[in-house]
Amino acid sequence: MKVAVIGLGKAGLPLASVIADSGMDVVGVDISDKRVQNINKGINPIPEEKGLSELIGKYGGSKLKAVNDYKYAAEECNAYIVIVPLFIGENKVPDFSNLKESFKRLAKIIKDHYLVVLETTVPPGTTENLIKPILDKSGKKYFLAYSPERIMTGYSISRYKEFPKVIGGIDKKSGKMAFELYSKFCKKVNLVSDVKTAELIKVAEGVYRDVNIALANELYQVCEKEGIDYYELRKNANHEFCNLHLPGNVGGHCIPVYPWFLINKLDVPLIKKAREINDSMIEYYADKIGIKEGKIAVLGLTYRDNVKELAYTRSIPMINLLQKRGYDVYASDPMYDKNEIEKLGVKFTDRFEEMDGIILMNSCEKYKERLKLIKDRVIDTKGILK
Ligand SMILES: NC(=O)c1ccc[n+]([C@@H]2O[C@H](COP(=O)([O-])OP(=O)(O)OC[C@H]3O[C@@H](n4cnc5c(N)ncnc54)[C@H](O)[C@@H]3O)[C@@H](O)[C@H]2O)c1
Known part of the structure; x- marks a missing residue:
């Protein structure tokens, strides 16, 4: 079985590299020409990902061949792992356009007995109700499974x-085929009853974190x-039996996003309330400033320490x-320079001593x-200055 990974982003590229590192040849498909060219030259587009530069340097362009053409993958591979992004917008509704586009392209090239695995975190039911109907249009007899990525940017390789x-198949044979594929490059593979269970396992992990952080935030206020x-x-x-979490803001692609997959569809008051509590923490911290006007700096812009990304920060x-409340607002982040910060519509400062107040959003060592x-x-939203 030769595998193609579709979507070479922060989740897909480490996966493709780990597959190459297991000794298998892998084709990586991405619509970004620049990303494809860099990978084939051995240049890692995600330098903050530990261990990735070494793997891309070793396998980029050889065991891991990046292409922007699905047709090339069709000629070379008989298994496809799809890990393109799914976002939610302001209205909290998932935008499936990347996924739909990707599977429409796959439906054009798929052949009989090919295996397709979706890894993108999705609302439970998506593989059966959205992906399968698209692939069915191919008229081919394919196998379909779901296996959620469970990475954390920065530590994805490990x-x-x-x-x-975790793997769930649309039927028994699909689950078994996916299990065999992943067993070649993963240490431990758990085959669960079906795709929907596998989908909900990943969503549940995110919900668990969100609800527990909300509890921590409420107890913190108490x-x-x-x-x-x-x-x-x-x-x-x-x-x-007691695992009180750290309190604070919740950002990033995962924890503030996945609860909406359930809130949008079901009556889940605890999960909904947890989202409200975590989102409202910015007001709680802003209320603590204690002065009505003056210079306030927000320190730490990324959604997490040491990850240069602003997703849902x-x-x-x-x-x-703070701008709406009339403060003179500044910002700084160890990972962003002055220009990058000003492009976000806020003034840069490294003169913290001149500020009337500071909101420390990340650890900013x-x-x-x-x-x-x-x-x-x-x-100090991180409780690190004590
Ligand atoms: N980054 C994380 O920490 C993280 C953590 C957990 C889960 N995830 C999951 O991984 C998914 C992907 O996120 P990411 O962080 O890798 O995204 P990303 O934005 O870093 O990268 C996505 C890549 O997919 C490519 N792409 C988009 N549409 C495509 C298409 N139709 N065909 C081929 N390539 C296409 C883009 O060019 C880009 O290189 C998320 O939706 C989420 O489910 C990511």
């Missing part, structure tokens, strides 16, 4: 190598009202909120010692 891979240190409480409360809504000296003016 996740792919160590984390159990602690502040009662004059108690939440971090001390958490340290002493946690044990085998709460720092941009925080900047917008680089700034820590300076911030400790002015910590009375810092709203």
Whole structure:
């Protein structure tokens, strides 16, 4: 079986590299010409991903051949793993256009007995109700399975190598074929009853994190009202059956997105409330500033430390909120230069000492010692300045 990975982004490229590293030849398909060219030259487009540069340098253009043409993959491969992005917009409704486009192209080239596996995190039911009807138009007898990626940007290579891979087939034979494929390059593969179970497993992981962070945020607010240190409480409360999470803002492609896959369709009041609580934390922190006007800096713009990405970050809504409240707003982030920050519509500052207030959104290790000296003016959402 020769495999093609469709979508060479932050999730797909580490996967294709891990497949190549297992000794298999792999074709990577991406619509971005620049990305394809770089990979074939051995240049890693995601340098912050640990271990990826080494693998791309070793296999790019040889064992991992990147192409922008689905037809080439059709001639070379008989198994396809699709991992193109699915976003939600302002209205929280998923935008399936990348997925639809990708599977329409696949339906044109697929042949009898080919295996197709979807990895993109999707609302449960998507593989059966959206993807299968598109592939059925091919008129071919194909196998179809779902296997959620469970990576964390920055640690994807180790996740792919160590984390159990979950697989669900549209039927028994599809599940078995996908199981055999993934067993070639994954250490542990768990075949579950069906595609919908596999889809919901990934969504449930995100929901678990979101709900638990909401609980932490509520308890954090209780602690502040009662004059108690939440971090001390958490340290002493946690044990085998109690896992209080860290409080704070929730950003990134996963945790703030996946709960909507259930909220949009079902009556899930706890999950819905958790989303509201986590989204409202920017107001809670902004209320703590304690002055009505002045210069306020938002430090840390990325959705997580050390990942240069703004997807669903709460720092941009925080900047917008402070601007709306009439503050003179500045920003800084260890991963962005002055120009990049100003392009986001906010003034840059590295003169933290001149600010009347600071909202520390990420850990920003680089700034820590300076911030400790002015910590009375810092709203420390990460609890790191103590
Ligand atoms: N990045 C993460 O940390 C992360 C974590 C968990 C899950 N995921 C999952 O991975 C999915 C993909 O996210 P990502 O972070 O890799 O996205 P990304 O934006 O980094 O990359 C997506 C890639 O797909 C390519 N692409 C888009 N449409 C295509 C098409 N029709 N055919 C071929 N290529 C196409 C783009 O050119 C791009 O290179 C997400 O929707 C999510 O389900 C990502």
